[in-house]
Amino acid sequence: MTDDIRYPIGQCQYDGELSESQQQQFIGDIADAPYKLRLAVRGLSPEQLDTPYRPEGWTVRQVVHHLPDSHLNAFIRFKLALTEDKPTIKPYHENLWAELPDSRTAPVEISLTLLESLHSRWVVLLRSMTPSDFARTFVHPERGVQTLDRTLALYAWHGNHHIAHITTLRKRNGWG
Secondary structure, X not given: OOOOOOOOOOOOOOOOOOOHHHHHHHHHHHHHHHHHHHHHHOOOOHHHHOOEOOOOOOEHXXXXXXXXXXXXXXXXXXXXXXXXOOOEOXXXXXXXXXXXXXXXXXXXXXHHHHHHHHHHHHHXXXXXXXXXXXXXXXXXXXXXXXXXXXXXXXXXHHHHHHHHHHHHHHHHHOOO
């Protein structure tokens, strides 16, 4: 944990190919993220859900909706990399997606349920992958060639990162 409210758990660290135990830990993080997110927002009022987690930041509601938006893209990137040779993926404008009406106003339960289903399916795929599968790649037009190993680390961190946005806001504001 850090004092930086933008990065409460620090920035994503990837120091090269993961060991099998690191991969299993990250898969566990992805498996646990929906439950942790549900706990993080439990009991929040509509006003609290519409509170930004930091000045100039997204609201808690937008963060909740962002996670399945982002992780759906990640799941598809895994599937593309596992079924095609070095596919080029399409990035998306997450800040613009966060401003769409569904992200700003929809009940969070919709995205909590979506994330649970998505992660259940994704974890089945991740647990079936071999070392050579984790070495497969896709091309991100802005970040270059990405391995699925690195992508696993990134999205395990990503879920914990956004959950920490909510839990640290709750703590700062005394929301229990």
